[in-house]
Amino acid sequence: MLDDTATADAPLSRLPWEPGVSKPDPILVVDSMRKAFGGLVAVDVDHLEIQRGLITALIGPNGAGKTTFFNLLTGFDSPDRGKVVFDGESIDNPSPHNLAQRGMVRTFQLTKALTKLSVIENMKLGAKNQKGEHFFSALVSGVWNDQEAEIESKADELLARFKMDHMRDEYSGTLSGGQRKLLEMARSLMAEPHLVMLDEPMAGVNPALTQSLLEHVKGLRDEGITVMFVEHDMDVVRDISDWVVVMAEGRIIAEGPPESIGQNKAVIDAYLGVHHDEALDLDEEEQRLADAQQATDVRAEEDE
Amino acid sequence: MTVTGSGTASRAGIRRRWALIAAFGFVVSAVLILVSGPVAAQESETITTQLRVENDEGERIGVEGIRLVVTTPDEEPVGEGVTDADGVLTLDVPSSGEYLMTIDESTVPAGVFLRDPTRTTVSVNVLPGQPGRALFALSPTPPIDDEGTVIGGSTGFSGRALAQLTTEGIKLGLFLAMAAIGLSLIFGTTGLVNFAHGEMIGWGMLMAYFFNFYGFAGAFGFLSGLPPPFGDGVNLIFAIVLAAIFGGLLGYAMDKIVFAPLRKRGVSLIAQLVVTIGISIFLRYVYLFAFGGVPRFYADYTAQTGVEFFGLITITPKDLVTATLSLLILLGVGAFLTFTRIGKAMRAVSDNRDLAESSGIDVQKVIRFIWIAGGALAALGGAFLGLSEVVSFNSGFRFLLLIFAGTILGGLGTAYGALVGCLVVGIGVQVSTLWIPTELKNVGALAILIVALVIRPQGLLGKRERIG
């Protein structure tokens, strides 16, 4: 395992630890992306590259704009301006289904298990290019039966790998929070993605399942799938990521391998406040509280 | 229901049961009162006619104030009279036999036309013991000859007509806006689109009518002798105030009996939406049962002469007063939302419910307050609309569609957006009659709604985030 990490890390080991640094083989390139809600700039990213085949973590304090940035990248929100190149192709005006079909699949912070579909149906939904998804071919079973059988056996394999095969025919609404996360991850693999975007994969998961989830994320990388994820928990970030991108107030403020981040001055400032070594006077404290409040408001709005 | 202790729980239970019984009794008595309508006396040897015209909804409503003259076949005058609110005129004649009845064309109001302009006199045969019936066919559209040309009566475009219709549009828009506030705020705070809001408007209309004619109890014949407001009708002004109060009660009852428990049970918004539809249909047909299908007018202030302004527009005093009042009320609501504690709390709940809850606002109490205030304003709007148009069991629904158009145009969930949107819809509806037939004027408003959704789904004043 240790060896794996070392080799996977290798392509980036010589890179400078600075925001917007260019990488040898980026799968995703973002240029001058900006999004404002009212007067508040939620995301303002000059340049960011995500290396292919690695696990990249996106971290930052509350209200840093991580989720908004994630939504912009996956097409769930549209930026005021900005350019995205995915897998060498420039993407104007991306829509989520379009990106997913190109190989970028995301999960959600609040899991979206389709509660009234069984686990296996959830899995089968993930498969791409299904003939039976067209209205008129759906009417003729013969057109899609064979493909359906293939999809089903693939789904069963994945369920076995995620150790969920015993729940195959249950409604996914009966699963626990952690199981839903697993299901969502397994389901996104059905789409044969090149890039998996995980929005807080560990949020709300009971500790017993955390380790298994982490192993699965690492397993994705070992299969050659690029992973990008948003996370709060620094232990998780240190444990599985190869590269860390730090956001604060909508900007990328630092990049580097996980070990480097803890020592980065800008990161410490962002997390703890600029004058963390001096006592705050009353005005400053009020100002900081007001900012935090505003940030939560924006987050709440995003969540809607 | 959370059990905090057997004593409290059962006491709360008893109180709840009493509240339910009281509310049910209130509704039932209101219905019973409405049911027992007036009994008309019948004279023998009479000629009677009812002049009715179809309105936009295809209901045949009576035309008031038309003068009719009865003569013998030799044109000896026998009697004359003017139609009442239901368009009915009954005249006594000395004996059975043949008579002629002539309609005075100069008294036919604007917007109503004789279907056959040449047929202003009809002959009536009165049989012993049976009233003679005279028939005049009226139409809401000018008569058309074989070539499709309008025979007279066309308003057409003119600066004067535009000014007049704009004025009427502003009036309609103000009434709609007032009635819309509750819908908009309930959506803003709970996310629920209340399809029964139309019946809350209709409720105000019917309550105003009811108190105007029967007071609190006059519908029960033996109580009608009591002094107002208990027996006999009260003046329309008081009736409208009472209607607003009862509108607030209906709003309270709807939240207390139906929607607060549903919220507590965690029933999905979609299911709640279907519940509002169920309530809407139930109430609408209770109204039909109680009030009947024939549209009617209030007892007071029905016919008023207009006052001319700037030599351009004519406004009746009642329209001027009600429009001004609604404008003041709208400004008051705006001030209330901006400056008072509960107003601010309402906006806070509407902006971000969780945040409001965590900062110590009693969200359920705020929602209850909005239901009461919204119900009262809807009833008031309904009562005003009944004054300027006609009272009918289903006008509420018709206005609801216009209000939907207005609130979506202005931005669903925003109080100020509703005002702007409703004014646009009101003016649009009225002014459009310059070019399109009156019976299609509401269609125009609904078409605007659909077009607006294509161009700017968040509405004129809405925030983009609200729609997604």
Added chain:
Amino acid sequence: MIDWGFIFSQSLTQAIDFNAIAFVLAAMGINVHFGYAGLLNFGQIGFVAVGAYGFGLTLTWFGIENVFVAVLVGILFSVIFALLLGIPTLRLRADYLAIVTIAAAEIVRLVARSTPLRPITGGAEGLNQFIGPFRDLNPFSASGTYGFGPWSYRGTQLFVIVVGWILVAFVVWMVWQLMRSPWGRVVKAIREDEDAARALGKNAYWYKLQALVLGGVLGGLGGMVLAVGNASIQPDFFAAPQTFLFWLVLILGGVGRVWSPVVGAVLYWVIITFIRNLGRQLVSAGYVPTSVIDTSQIDQIQFWIVGLSLALLMVFRPQGIFGSREEMALDAR
């Protein structure tokens, strides 16, 4: 005296008559919309109306006296109506579609009955002269009476009933087949969570539009059955509350199951015919004084029951009379 035999035979007759068939089709449309795709269509009667008018106008105003062409035009009208409503609203929250559909249904009715269109649609009187080509296809004797047990129909009625139930059988098969196919899986996924479906590469908007069109066409077919059953098309039948009779039918049978519109419609017509006839007989036999209620008001009370049961069923038994509570309990929304 109360003629129970008459009441029961009436109820059973209505249970499979053309009204019930039209209700099955219209409610099946709402089932596709709401039960499978999660779309709130509060204006299904508008689809019923455009289907009926498309059919009727082809045979009258267009002057094409071919029933099959007329059916195709009726379907085409429903498709266009669905696209018109769906394109602007399906990107928005579910309740926008609800408002727009109920408004659009009223637009259809008001326009169809308007005076300027009288030469085309027949205005408030509607269309009455289109049934000839359909009756010409009737293999049964128009003057003969057919039936067994409590059921008895004239030849013209029987033809509508036979054609109608064949249509219902086809529609039930089609919806069943679609909903077990990958297409149905996508549609159901969108009902559960649109964003999840989009994240997996499904164009939610496009599927919702397809579902809206399909359900709308089913409504349009219901309208055509009504048109041939009544041999006339009356604009005021297509008033907004009618939509909610279809909703009640669907909820009676249980939302989101293939057979529920059939079960619901038959049940609805049995119950409503029973209540209506019993009520009328109670009044006319003098058991209930006319000062309390007269016969015309019994039809109004029908809507009290509809409104109340719609609200109560939606809260307490959304799974319908025969459904299981289990599946509904998963609905965490």
